[in-house]
Amino acid sequence: GAGVSQTPSNKVTEKGKYVELRCDPISGHTALYWYRQSLGQGPEFLIYFQGTGAADDSGLPNDRFFAVRPEGSVSTLKIQRTERGDSAVYLCASSLGPSKGDTQYFGPGTRLTVL
Amino acid sequence: AQSVTQLDSQVPVFEEAPVELRCxxxxxxxxxxxxxxxxxxxxxxxxxxxxxxxxxxxSINGFEAEFNKSQTSFHLRKPSVHISDTAEYFCAVSGESSASKIIFGSGTRLSIRP
Known part of the structure; x- marks a missing residue:
């Protein structure tokens, strides 16, 4: 079946602009996660949704970052007033449920470059 | 809070040699x-x-890892590697109270030489 998909695959923007990154999870998966991976680093947790609600947003770096999942499926990560330090690969993952140790399936990522 | 350390950023090995990636x-x-x-x-x-x-x-492709609570380690091993094992490997941890939040290490790049 189809895996997690993310669009766009690449996004180049200018400092100060607003961007939206989209994630389509695996059908039937109730849990959705966003991570950010900077060059040479492992993925860094940003936010976790269970259904439509953000169950844990402790990883969002500041209030310029916001994510939604209005219908409990597709999610959008929104970044306002982008800064050069926001440049990274943004990864989305989904899992069947919130059960402890549920396998998270990752998408290919969106590479964001802020000039 | 949890954290993960992968001391080796790169591990080069010859094909069919054993490998251990530390975590x-x-x-x-x-x-x-x-x-x-x-x-x-x-x-x-x-x-x-x-x-x-x-x-x-x-794992299904011959890797194994052992949880060692006393040494707080979870090293990954394979007795004989193949060219197809060339990849970056990330160790990760989550806590029982926040099982959905996975903390990743910085990764180890495994390169296999023929």
Whole structure:
């Protein structure tokens, strides 16, 4: 079946602009996660949704970052007033449920470059 | 809070040689441990995980990892590597109280020489 998909695959923007990154999870998966991976680093947790609600947003770096999942499926990560330090690969993952140790399936990522 | 240390950023080995990728974690609570792999031009995928029970866990492609609570380690091993094992490997941990939040190490790049 189809895996997690993310669009766009690449996004180049200018400092100060607003961007939206989209994630389509695996059908039937109730849990959705966003991570950010900077060059040479492992993925860094940003936010976790269970259904439509953000169950844990402790990883969002500041209030310029916001994510939604209005219908409990597709999610959008929104970044306002982008800064050069926001440049990274943004990864989305989904899992069947919130059960402890549920396998998270990752998408290919969106590479964001802020000039 | 949990953290993960992968001391080796790169590990070069010859084909058919054994390999060990080291991972140490810190946590004050019970943990779940994972190894993820990222093959060239592909997304992250789960290789194996420890949740409870037997401390030795295996993957379908010959890797194994052993949970060692006293040494807070979860090293990944394979007795004989293949060219196709070339990838970046990430060790990760989550806590029992926040099982959905996975903390990743910085990764180890495994390069296999023929």
């Amino acid at each position: 140490n974690y810190s946590s004050s609570v019970s943990v779940y441990l994972f190894w993820y792999v990222q093959y060239p031009n592909q997304g992250l995928q789960l290789l194996l995980k420890y949740l409870s029970g037997s401390t030795l866990v295996e």
